Amino acid sequence: MASIPVLADHSQTPSLLRETQSVLSACDVQWLQAPAEGLFLRVENGCLGLVDGRALKQKPVVVDFVAGKARHRQLYGGGRSQAIAKAVGLHQRSQLDVIDATAGLGQDAFVLAGLGAQVRLLERHPWVYLLLSDGLARAQREGLEAATRMTLLPLAQDLESVGATDVVYLDPMFPEIGRKSAVKKPMALFQQLVGGDDDADALLPVALETARLRVVVKRPRLAPVLAGQAPTYALTGKSNRFDIYALRSVLSDAS
Structure with a gap:
């Protein structure tokens, strides 16, 4: 299984990263330091979203049951x-x-x-x-x-x-x-x-x-x-x- 690229600021989103750690540990995650050129996952504003590195201004795909x-x-x-x-x-x-x-x-x-x-x-x-x-x-x-x-x-x-x-x-x-x-x-x-x-x-x-x-x-x-x-x-x-x-x-x- 190919690794999953994830971009996150660990200092700003520690709670989300802690809560998803068990899930992330079941997958092969590649932590990114900068946006990738293709698809990747990004932690932003307390949410995990799917992003296209070729269209960073495009709205990410996020699962939002609270207000979406x-x-x-x-x-x-x-x-x-x-x-x-x-x-x-x-x-x-x-x-x-x-x-x-x-x-x-x-x-x-x-x-x-x-x-x-x-x-x-x-x-x-x-x-x-x-x-x-x-x-x-x-x-x-x-x-x-x-x-x-x-x-x-x-x-x-x-x-x-x-x-x-x-x-x-x-x-x-x-x-x-x-x-x-x-x-x-x-x-x-x-x-x-x-x-x-x-x-x-x-x-x-x-x-x-x-x-x-x-x-x-x-x-x-x-x-x-x-x-x-x-x-x-x-x-x-x-x-x-x-x-x-x-x-x-x-x-x-x-x-």
């Missing part, structure tokens, strides 16, 4: 009537155990946790894992209730090893060719780092073995179904689609 778009979406996104809540089953039952197996920047997981779900997050990309770990730690320090229902599992863990859950949520990266102009710069930077999930099809059979109630796959509206397997039904919006693979009724185990 994720928080706004949680407060004003439509609650249990929004599509993601209906797809997972939270419009029928609030106390669900969910594994977000492709957590990314954690935005969907934060929404689900805000609606009452207990969410375990898996993220295998070490750079993204560090960003997510930092953002979740800050949200938990601020006492956000949703953050207390989110657990970021170890970097080395995968879906096959986490055990059974009510719902498995999948949102594999799917670059949309020909629509680059529609992608905002921070997200374009994230896509540049992560690329596509070439093995996304392999996640579906594992998810179906892991979930007790259903598997939910988030896709671009016109993207093909995962692994060529048709869902039980789908909820389609303007830009995204939720494919639901129903195994049992969401209410079947409700107390």
Whole structure:
């Protein structure tokens, strides 16, 4: 695994560095003295962010559940009537155990946790894992209730090893060719780092073995179904689609 370049002023950000030390120690970190020419992580204003050294004036990619778009979406996104809540089953039952197996920047997981779900997050990309770990730690320090229902599992863990859950949520990266102009710069930077999930099809059979109630796959509206397997039904919006693979009724185990 290639080392992760991190630029930080140790004298100005000691608390953040202490709190992320256990996470950083699990990765091969290369401490920078000056900005790199390509992508790197930077500690600034108490946050860990993804930066492009060729565009230092561009806003970094930061996981911010406290005051960012994720928080706004949680407060004003439509609650249990929004599509993601209906797809997972939270419009029928609030106390669900969910594994977000492709957590990314954690935005969907934060929404689900805000609606009452207990969410375990898996993220295998070490750079993204560090960003997510930092953002979740800050949200938990601020006492956000949703953050207390989110657990970021170890970097080395995968879906096959986490055990059974009510719902498995999948949102594999799917670059949309020909629509680059529609992608905002921070997200374009994230896509540049992560690329596509070439093995996304392999996640579906594992998810179906892991979930007790259903598997939910988030896709671009016109993207093909995962692994060529048709869902039980789908909820389609303007830009995204939720494919639901129903195994049992969401209410079947409700107390």
